[in-house]
Amino acid sequence: MIYLDLLIGFLEVGFFSFGGAYAAIPLIRDVVLSHGWLDEEMLSYIIAVSESTPGPIMVNLATYVGSAKAGVLGAFIATAAVVLPAFVIIMIVMLLAKNLLKNRYVQAALGGLKPCIIGIILATGAYMIMQNCFLQADAEVDILSILITCGLGIVYFGSRKIRKKGLSPIALVCVSAVVGVFVYGVK
Numbered sequence: 348m349i350y351l352d353l354l355i356g357f358l359e360v361g362f363f364s365f366g367g368a369y370a371a372i373p374l375i376r377d378v379v380l381s382h383g384w385l386d387e388e389m390l391s392y393i394i395a396v397s398e399s400t401p402g403p404i405m406v407n408l409a410t411y412v413g414s415a416k417a418g419v420l421g422a423f424i425a426t427a428a429v430v431l432p433a434f435v436i437i438m439i440v441m442l443l444a445k446n447l448l449k450n451r452y453v454q455a456a457l458g459g460l461k462p463c464i465i466g467i468i469l470a471t472g473a474y475m476i477m478q479n480c481f482l483q484a485d486a487e488v489d490i491l492s493i494l495i496t497c498g499l500g501i502v503y504f505g506s507r508k509i510r511k512k513g514l515s516p517i518a519l520v521c522v523s524a525v526v527g528v529f530v531y532g533v534k
Contacts (some may be wrong), residue, residue, distance in 0.1 A: 349416055349417045349421065350417060350420065350421065350424050352382055352423075353412075353424045353425045353428065354424050355428075356378040356379075356425075356427045356429045357360060357378070357409050357413070357424075357426075357428035357429040358427075358429075358431065358432065359374075359376055359378060359426045360374050360375050360405065360409070360428075360429050361405075361430065361431060361432035362407065362432045363427060367377050368403055368404035368405045369404070370379075370385055370405075371405050372394060372404070372408075374408075375405070375408050375412075376390060376394075379412055382411045384412055384413060384415070385412065385416075389415075391413075393408060393411045393412065393415070394408065396411065397411060405429055406426055406429060406430060407429055408429075409422075409425040409426045409428070409429040410422045410425065411425045413426060413427055426507045439473025458501075466524065476496055477483060491530055491531070495523065495526055495527065495530060498526070499519060499522065499523055501521070502514060502520060502522065
């Protein structure tokens with residue numbers, strides 16, 4: 348019976364929690380306390396642990412409560428129940444969007460947005476380069492910043508030429524962080 352209670356209780360949380368995980372905490376508290384699964388103090392500890400561990404708070408809370416009441420199977424049921432409503436809603440939206448994306452007017456609108464988005468990204472990049480290389484507070488040109496920017500460009504475009512695909516943005520950020528630490532940390 349506990350498994351069915353966990354399923355129904357966390358389905359309720361999954362269906363009726365709007366506004367993010369922090370907005371769902373009162374609903375989870377109400378469900379957990381009304382079923383008598385945990386007392387107020389233990390629930391507060393589990394909320395604190397859920398907030399400090401990686402992952403969505405609602406999923407963490409459901410997993411911890413399910414585990415505390417019914418072991419591994421309870422954790423699985425509670426977690427699946429809290430995630431299932433959002434999963435179903437997203438699947439329905441994707442099915443509708445798939446048909447919508449076939450519409451020629453939607454395709455035309457998206458085709459018109461692509462250059463705008465590319466322009467926004469390029470403008471942001473250019474602005475950041477200008478801010479960090481040329482427009483310093485003391486109005487001096489930072490040659491090291493220019494060299495690092497050019498070097499990163501060469502690394503990125505060189506990797507595209509050699510590997511037929513560019514360096515991942517994460518790798519590029521890591522490389523630039525290491526270079527920045529060595530160049531500006533030693534300076």
